Amino acid sequence: MRRxxxxxxxxxxxxNTAKSPIETITPPEYVAxxxxxxxxxxxxxxxxxxxxxxxxxxxxDNPTALSCPIHSSxxxxxxxxxxxLTTNGSFVEYIVIKNDYKGAVSSELAPHTxxxxxxxxxxxxxxxxxxxxxxxxxxxxxxxxKIQSAxxxxxxxxxxxxxxxxxxxxxxxxxxxHPEEIINGTKILMRAAKIKKAIIxxxxxxxxxxxxxxxxxxxxxxxxxxxxxxxxxxxDERQLIYALSGIELKQGQLPADVGFVIFNAESCAVIxxxxxxxxxxxxxxxxxxxxxxxxxxxxxxPIGISFKDIIDFCGGLTHNCxxxxxxxxxxGVAQWDxxxxxxxxxxAILALPALTETEPHCIxxxxxxxxxxxxxxxxxxxxxxxxxxxxxxxxxxxxxxxECGCCTYICPGKVPIVQHIRNAKQxxxxxxxxxx
Numbered sequence: 170m171r172r173x174x175x176x177x178x179x180x181x182x183x184x185n186t187a188k189s190p191i192e193t194i195t196p197p198e199y200v201a202x203x204x205x206x207x208x209x210x211x212x213x214x215x216x217x218x219x220x221x222x223x224x225x226x227x228x229x230d231n232p233t234a235l236s237c238p239i240h241s242s243x244x245x246x247x248x249x250x251x252x253x254l255t256t257n258g259s260f261v262e263y264i265v266i267k268n269d270y271k272g273a274v275s276s277e278l279a280p281h282t283x284x285x286x287x288x289x290x291x292x293x294x295x296x297x298x299x300x301x302x303x304x305x306x307x308x309x310x311x312x313x314x315k316i317q318s319a320x321x322x323x324x325x326x327x328x329x330x331x332x333x334x335x336x337x338x339x340x341x342x343x344x345x346x347h348p349e350e351i352i353n354g355t356k357i358l359m360r361a362a363k364i365k366k367a368i369i370x371x372x373x374x375x376x377x378x379x380x381x382x383x384x385x386x387x388x389x390x391x392x393x394x395x396x397x398x399x400x401x402x403x404x405d406e407r408q409l410i411y412a413l414s415g416i417e418l419k420q421g422q423l424p425a426d427v428g429f430v431i432f433n434a435e436s437c438a439v440i441x442x443x444x445x446x447x448x449x450x451x452x453x454x455x456x457x458x459x460x461x462x463x464x465x466x467x468x469x470x471p472i473g474i475s476f477k478d479i480i481d482f483c484g485g486l487t488h489n490c491x492x493x494x495x496x497x498x499x500x501g502v503a504q505w506d507x508x509x510x511x512x513x514x515x516x517a518i519l520a521l522p523a524l525t526e527t528e529p530h531c532i533x534x535x536x537x538x539x540x541x542x543x544x545x546x547x548x549x550x551x552x553x554x555x556x557x558x559x560x561x562x563x564x565x566x567x568x569x570x571x572e573c574g575c576c577t578y579i580c581p582g583k584v585p586i587v588q589h590i591r592n593a594k595q596x597x598x599x600x601x602x603x604x605x
Contacts, residue, residue, distance in 0.1 A: 171373050171398035172412040176542035178401050178575045182374065183335045186458055186465050191342050193469045194482050196270065200243055200473030201263045202228065203255055206513040207303045208310045209235035214264055220247045223275040225448050227299075228264055237311040238301045241266060242451040242471035244273040256495050256502055256509050266473070278447035285360055290320065293361035300443035301450040301513075306404070306433035307496060309514040312440070318423070319362045319430035326367040327413065327424075327431045328355055330382075331397065331404035333372060334497025337517050339456045340434045342467045344371070344378035347438060348385040354437025355392055357444060362430060367392045369434075370409055374399040401499065402573040406431045408542055420569045453511050457483045461490035461520035470511050476518055477507040491523035499574035529584040537576035537586060543569050547576035551586040554593035559600070562593045570594070
């Protein structure tokens with residue numbers, strides 16, 4: 170019997186690009202690289218207007234405890250620096266680089282030449298930080314900090330290959346095309362975190378990838394593959410832990426508190442390449458799909474490339490495109506500007522038609538309650554949030570909501586439950602900030 174969790178939903182997966190190999194996009198004329206692509210303090214530019222930069226050169230950093238370096242994804246000239254809106258609506262400083270099309274790589278980059286068994290945890294953590302690696306499943310938490318927080322607490326690493334959002338197939342392709350990068354990246358993380366057991370978690374709609382990974386593992390006592398039932402949101406860290414161990418994380422608990430630490434498959438691959446080639450995180454793997462995308466693809470793109478350049482490479486949009494979403498359709502963010510750029514956390518760009526408009530109304534069916542993986546009362550939370558009764562929202566544990574979207578997806582009355590909940594959580598966070 171496949172491992173699974175309580176709640177969640179089954180949906181049309183739309184894995185249209187599962188058989189589409191990863192392509193490397195044509196380099197763009199410009200990239201615009203934001204100085205904050207991670208949870209923590211933004212980076213400070215290390216270059217000036219007019220400077221020549223090389224691929225892999227560090228162009229932003231911050232010595233603050235929680236930050237993550239940023240590197241140039243092309244070679245060329247720094248043309249300008251400017252404040253722009255990010256894909257989540259915040260203003261951040263961007264470094265705009267004009268491509269010289271020479272593809273020149275920084276001479277400072279070099280592979281790690283010391284045997285892994287002779288490399289200390291501290292050295293690995295420093296290398297991971299210098300490579301600018303973050304959680305590439307969407308959270309963007311600096312990977313070096315996650316490793317540090319797990320040492321002495323976690324005893325098992327989980328490599329999250331669930332990829333449970335509809336449309337997304339880029340991790341599936343990564344497992345099929347470069348299984349050794351994921352496996353060897355996992356070994357590096359095990360050494361860094363001082364952990365002797367790792368589980369690679371894959372949903373059962375990707376059995377070919379599970380077989381490919383398993384065939385490339387040389388010691389199954391150290392690293393093994395576990396297959397999970399395909400259900401959304403199996404990729405949430407709480408559901409992975411529950412499906413694997415039966416342990417439920419309490420509000421405020423982190424995976425390390427119950428003996429686990431979780432990393433994304435692509436993060437493993439980036440770490441492996443940083444060690445074997447010296448190249449830091451300068452490109453991102455993404456799925457480009459949706460009913461309104463003329464030629465859906467899986468792509469490797471330079472960080473800072475515009476959505477417009479990516480969409481043009483995929484043949485453009487059909488005439489009936491109504492929405493561009495970055496990320497999956499369940500937890501992604503609608504975009505208003507095709508000049509937005511791909512960053513470390515970008516997993517997909519989806520072009521979708523308009524939704525059928527209906528007047529939302531709750532019919533008290535209880536489907537949202539059954540679907541809620543966090544065992545909350547979504548309909549009541551949405552009701553109290555809509556009338557600004559934030560005290561009741563707090564009493565009903567609204568902050569435990571992970572905003573997975575199952576409740577909104579399954580609601581026959583088309584109530585935008587998650588949006589109501591997000592609004593209420595934002596208000597409660599603002600109130601909390603005023604108290605500090």
